[in-house]
Amino acid sequence: MPLLDPLRHGANYVPSAGWFHSWLDLSLDAVRRDFEDLASIGLDHVRVFPIWPWIQPNPGLVRQRGVADLLAVIDVAAEFGLSVAVDLLQGHLSSFDFLPSWVLTWHRRSLFTDRGARDAIAAYADRLARAVATRGNVFAVTLGNEVNNLYPSNATTPEASTAWAAELIDVVRAAAPGLLALHSLYDATWYDPKHPFHPADNVDLGDLTTVHSWVFNGVSAIDGPLGPATVSHADYLVELAAATSLDPARPVWLQEIGVPRPDVPEAATAEFVRRTLDAVTVNPALWGVTWWCSHDLDRSLSDFPEREYELGLFTVDHRPKPAAKELAAIIGERRGRAEASRPALRCDVDLRTEPGRRAEVAPGSAFHAAWVRLRQAGPVAIVAGDRADDPAHLATRRIGTVLTPE
Template sequence: MRIGVNYVPSQHWYYCWLDWDATSIARDLDAVAALEVDHIRIQCIWPWFQPNPAWVSPVMLDRLEQLLDLAGERDLQVCVTVLNGWLSGFDFRPAWLLDTATETQRNIFTDPWVIAAQQHLLAAVCERTADHPALWGYDVGNEPNVLTAWNPADEATLDAWCTAMVATISEHAPRAHVVIGVDQRPWINDEPSPSPELLASTGSMAAVHAWPWFSGALTRFGEQGSLRVADFLVQVALASQPDGVRPVWVQELGVAPEWVSDPTGYAGDLLAATVATPSVEGITWWCSHDVDRRFSAFANLEYELGLLTVGNELKPIGKVFAELAEQVRSGGTTAPEPRRAALVLPPDRIPDLDVMAVWLQQPEPMALVRAERRHDAAYLAGRGIEQLVALPAG
């Protein structure tokens, strides 16, 4: 199991691309490496990397390459998240999305001209970094489904967009891992999103963002029940696959101090529950560093999500994380038990929090199986499932 952090630069947040300070980033990565992690996930900002649809900034590509150099020197592998129009509550829209002839915003999921520009950016990033020894892989974009709020698109269109973006990366970086880092909504809500089937089966693995608060699990189930939010999302992703055996990456997992009574203890329990989930390829905590309070306009919770302070001091929550990371890397954690029983999802039933409530009430941890697969003996045998439990009506 991989274990890592979403890197948030301590001194300049991701404004660092504009105000580059390799020395402070090197200090940050020294502190990150000391957490016993093996990888980081980083965020490019779309309008800064591609200020014009026909031009990708060579300065930004140079800085990206230097960041990979610095990570590699510390034995950290890197997932590069490329098409970031959304990050930490902020909307990053390239100015050229405005169609000056009509005074309207071009739709990033449906406009062929914009899609071609996006593919140009992906290709440029891949061509510069695909052979870098520190590269783990690419994430198409951070929670791109959020952007449907101002770029309306139906499921089929979003599936086609995801397929095209993954294909572009695979063409230019055929040996790299590729994922689509959506938030929790495509898995457990009926909102405009790529389909769970597409997300679970396209690219190298499915990626889930398992936030206890944003998912609604913490409000619905309290601190104890919400500890298994990543487990539930992983089971949804596995049930959405054709065979149910591809690994899943818990790409974002984290807790804000304002959400729970004991953030450090809760974080340790949340991590332990996630490590104990079968089929997890990796866990990537959000995030490495707090956000410096000299920057205004962030939501209050964003300022204290880090394992480290802006001065690279280890926080109590960072100590708990580092201890678990060391156990994972040294093989000191027990391998998760495979799930022999599964809760059956009726046709067209969304695996929402109502389903999670029933799933949590089961006497043993369970997988999920869609109803159309319940009589498929080869499928069930491939997943090791021996017992099926019906979901109560209603």
């Protein structure tokens, strides 16, 4: 099968020692050991997460030491040939929210709607984006990790959510014009009819679309750890994103995907990795795949959801796990995106203008079930109803025929 340019493969960096608390007493030797692990299995990039309130503890203070630590981690990545994507607002990580005191308690305000908070965040984004742009191995700046997880503790509306993100994308682009400026949202934006972050935000804001595929969102309950709905979920999200964008050539980055337990038992890990990547890596819209996450979470740290402890490609003592070994084998196959045409399933739910109908494409919906059935025979695109008769759109997305769910 003819292939387009090779895919990018990377990992979301979770430090093996001390989790993200390690930023408080950074050890570059520990970082170096972690990045050696990732380079050893052929990964080409990492996504890193500086902790926002530790760098900007006051609206008027961005700590230079925090900025310098971030740059030092980026420089260590360069030692191992790893390019870097930097997330700005953490924000939300593994069930914990990291918010500065100046949006909490007596100062409680929504970071999405309060003008003072937005101005302070813009100053932070400008400072960090300018700093990381000085490093040649940085390729992207994402506003934050799944910032829609910070709702409802930070009240917002669809209009405010869009304006907030658009404003910060402009800040990042002005500060770092040579880097990708990106928006990151978890999948409620695609599936929850009432969620105040809409699908159009994913595909209109930023320089490419990011999606996060987690099968504990209900997909694995449909047909188990290795069923067709489960192993095709990443491909389904990439297709929803491609179908929703007005730009048929807009790339989609599978920015997070992992093997969560108990949804995928340890014995099924390697097969889940291979079947999932078999499905998604042929997608012509796919830019790359970034695994969540690099390393397990040390069980000496308490109060995490059970599934968070063993999501790593490597153990805390640097042993490669089955997912790492299978991923290394797949990277060695030098896969690219497929050039061949494929059929598409017509979707008459307009996610751009009808976000209240998102449940109609959610896992378990009639549309999703129809797509999964068709997907078992080979790649199947999704095309929005108002673009299903557009020859140029179909050709750009390598769509041959258009099918209807009926």
